[in-house]
Structure formats: C-alpha cells, structure tokens
C-alpha cells in the first residue's frame with residue numbers, strides 16, 4: 461500500500477505516481493502494466509503527451525486481468541492550453557476519457573494558465589522551423605498535430621505561444637461543470653503561481669477550490685513558499701521533474717544534474733538507496749505527491765521502494781539548501797503571454 465495525501469474533496473491520492481511524459485509509443489503500455497503490477501495506483505498523464513491511448517491500453521489490460529479495480533486507481537489527466545475557451549473544455553475532457561477508455565478521471569488539471577489558440581493553416585510550418593532554429597528534437601510535442609493543419613503548440617515566428625482570448629478563471633468554471641456532470645471527481649491546476657491561484661479562489665461564485673497544484677519541484681527548485689501557500693489553502697501539491705527530468709529533449713551536458721550531485725549520492729549510499737530514491741523521499745517527507753516517469757521495469761519498482769527509510773531533519777535541510785531556483789522547465793515560449801506564471805516570486 462502506497463501512503464496517500466488527502467485532497468480537499470476527501471479523496472486520497474497515492475503519494476507516489478507514475479509519470480508518462482515522453483513515455484513513447486510501444487513502451488508506455490508496458491510501463492503502465494509494470495507499474496500497476498508493482499503496486500502503483502496513481503498514473504499521471506495529459507492530452508499533450510500524445511500517448512493517452514496507449515496509457516489507456518495498459519490500464520484496461522490490468523483491469524481486465526483482474527489485477528486491479530477501476531476504483532482502486534487514481535488517474536490524472538490535464539486540459540491542454542488550446543482548449544481553454546470554455547466551449548472546448550468538455551470535448552477535450554471527453555477525448556481524454558475516450559483515449560484512456562475510462563468513464564471518469566480522478567483528477568483533471570488545467571495544464572498551464574496560458575490559453576493558446578488552435579492555429580490552422582500553413583503557419584504550422586513555422587512551428588517546425590522554430591524547432592529547427594532552437595535545435596530541439598524533431599519528435600518534440602511542438603510538432604504534434606490535432607488534425608492536419610492544427611497545432612497543439614501554436615508558436616509565432618519568434619517562438620512565442622500564440623494566445624487565445626480566454627481567461628483561466630472562465631476555463632475553471634467550465635471545468636467545474638465536469639465535476640457536476642460526473643466526468644471528473646476533482647479538478648486542479650498546474651504551473652499556477654500564487655496570484656493565479658488567488659484569482660480562482662477569489663472568483664465570486666466559486667464552486668470548487670483547486671484540489672492540487674502540480675508544479676516543478678526538486679532540490680534545485682524547492683518551491684517552499686508556493687508549497688506552503690498551497691498547503692495553507694488546503695491545496696495539495698504534486699511535484700514533477702523530481703529527478704530533474706534527465707530525459708528532457710533540451711538537456712545539455714553543461715546543465716547541473718541532480719542524480720550526479722555528490723551530496724545526494726552520499727545520502728543515498730548511507731541508506732543503501734539510489735539517488736533517485738532519495739529525490740523521491742525528499743517530497744514524501746514534505747507531504748508532496750510526486751510523479752516519476754520511467755519505462756524501465758527495474759526503476760519503476762525501485763521508485764516505489766521509498767517507504768522503508770527516513771531522511772533526517774538535517775538531511776532534509778541539506779537538500780533544501782541546494783535550492784537555486786533552477787528550472788528545467790522555464791517555458792521560454794510563454795514569456796510574452798499575459799498569464800506567464802514564472803515571473804512571480806512564487
């Protein structure tokens with residue numbers, strides 16, 4: 461049994477879950493099956509990962525084989541930026557449900573506060589040009605298409621996200637209707653700063669408070685203020701990129717690597733654990749839910765073996781002292797957007 465964190469809906473979210481970003485076709489179904497067999501009950505996905513169909517195949521196989529029941533699982537997905545206009549929210553959620561082969565989600569997050577325009581026509585080629593210019597890999601989500609001519613990552617010639625005319629508070633209201641209609645059990649946000657969360661909380665007529673804010677966090681980006689703020693409002697926090705996302709396409713050899721940090725390695729040696737397990741345990745002891753992506757069966761099992769040791773108070777302080785507000789997801793394409801979340805102090 462993986463310990464859980466209680467959401468403000470009363471539901472329990474297992475504190476460690478499986479991430480699925482860049483878990484590629486042909487690998488992710490097996491990864492989901494291996495994770496459920498290993499005891500994972502929390503799976504984190506998103507429309508924009510372009511693999512929800514395969515994630516759903518893995519979930520369905522394990523339910524059909526009787527390994528797990530639907531109600532024992534906690535399945536999370538995210539509303540992508542191009543579906544912020546309220547009339548698009550329901551369709552986006554239903555597409556995710558159909559790909560996952562599920563009747564409901566346990567948690568549906570607004571992936572990001574920045575709404576973006578679904579952009580048709582030949583302009584989509586500019587996105588691919590931008591990818592080339594910035595030397596990013598060609599199989600990035602940037603080049604995903606909804607339908608021929610529609611981009612999920614609409615960027616202008618300068619590489620900036622093309623905004624829609626939505627307001628995330630209105631998007632939130634449309635997400636509330638998904639709860640009322642039974643399509644999702646809880647709703648939350650991701651990549652929101654304090655002021656953006658306040659804007660939702662202060663909305664007259666607010667029906668449901670965000671259950672979770674899913675944010676980047678690890679020892680280089682401890683996020684203490686934002687986590688404390690969320691917890692003070694009864695909003696749980698889920699950390700992504702807990703390993704520092706070493707598989708991100710834009711990583712360079714000069715980038716600092718959490719998994720290679722001598723301090724983390726020496727703590728790991730002391731407990732006969734791996735650096736990855738120490739990085740997971742760091743969040744567990746902050747009561748922060750954590751999702752780690754792996755398609756490697758050995759690491760999938762290892763990443764759940766974090767409940768048989770405890771970091772000392774001093775070790776937690778040492779890990780927190782590594783904070784340098786270093787982001788592996790700085791979202792350079794969003795800096796010009798009115799709702800870019802990362803300029804705020806927290």
Ligand SMILES: NC(=O)c1ccc[n+]([C@@H]2O[C@H](COP(=O)([O-])OP(=O)(O)OC[C@H]3O[C@@H](n4cnc5c(N)ncnc54)[C@H](OP(=O)(O)O)[C@@H]3O)[C@@H](O)[C@H]2O)c1
Nearest residue numbers: 479480481700701702703704705707736752753754755756
């Ligand atoms: N809300 C958002 O905007 C957002 C953004 C990014 C990510 N996410 C979610 O958070 C999840 C996790 O983030 P992430 O995938 O960027 O990064 P991550 O979990 O920090 O790192 C995943 C990478 O680390 C490797 N890995 C996994 N466990 C390991 C271990 N114990 N030791 C060493 N290496 C290990 C994986 O390789 P193998 O697969 O080969 O094991 C993979 O390359 C995503 O998959 C996604 O579900 C959300």
